[in-house]
Amino acid sequence: xxxxxxxxxxxxxxxxxxxxxxxxxxxxxxxxxxxxxxxxxxxxxxxxxxxxxxxxxxxxxxxxxxxxxxxxxxxxxxxxxxxxxxxxxxxxxxxxxxxxxxxxxxxxxxxxxxxxxxxxxxxxxxxxxxxxxxxxxxxxxxxxxxxxxxxxxxxx
Numbered sequence: 672x673x674x675x676x677x678x679x680x681x682x683x684x685x686x687x688x689x690x691x692x693x694x695x696x697x698x699x700x701x702x703x704x705x706x707x708x709x710x711x712x713x714x715x716x717x718x719x720x721x722x723x724x725x726x727x728x729x730x731x732x733x734x735x736x737x738x739x740x741x742x743x744x745x746x747x748x749x750x751x752x753x754x755x756x757x758x759x760x761x762x763x764x765x766x767x768x769x770x771x772x773x774x775x776x777x778x779x780x781x782x783x784x785x786x787x788x789x790x791x792x793x794x795x796x797x798x799x800x801x802x803x804x805x806x807x808x809x810x811x812x813x814x815x816x817x818x819x820x821x822x823x824x825x826x827x
C-alpha cells in the first residue's frame with residue numbers, strides 16, 4: 672500500500688467537528704440498530720427546509736425515519752428545532768445515551784437508547800406517512816447525497 676492509500680479500516684473525517692464523542696457513540700449504535708431493521712442510514716443530511724437531520728434512514732419499501740441525537744440534557748434544552756423534521760419523515764425518533772433520563776424526552780417522538788455498540792427502541796409513535804411527492808423528492812435527494820459522499824471517498 673502506498674503512503675497515499677488509506678488502510679482498509681480508514682474512516683473519513685466528519686463533515687464538521689460539532690459532534691461530541693457521546694453523540695458519535697450514540698450515532699454509531701443507532702446506525703447499527705437501524706441497519707439491523709433493514710434501513711440504509713445516512714448521517715448529517717440537510718433537509719429542504721435547511722435543517723440538518725442527524726440521521727436519515729430509508730427502508731427498502733421507501734419508509735423514511737429521522738433520528739435526532741441528543742447527547743445531554745443541555746443539548747435538548749438549547750435545540751428546539753426538532754419539530755421541523757416531522758414534515759420530512761414517516762417517524763421521528765430521538766436517540767440518547769444510556770446515561771440520559773428517558774423521562775425528560777418529548778413524548779410525541781419515538782425514543783432510542785444507544786451506546787457505541789448498539790441501541791434499543793424504547794418507544795415508537797404512530798407513523799405519519801409522507802405524501803408520495805415528498806417521499807420521492809426526499810428519496811432522490813438522499814440517494815444523490817449518499818452517492819456524492821461515496822464518490823468523495825474514492826476520489827477526494
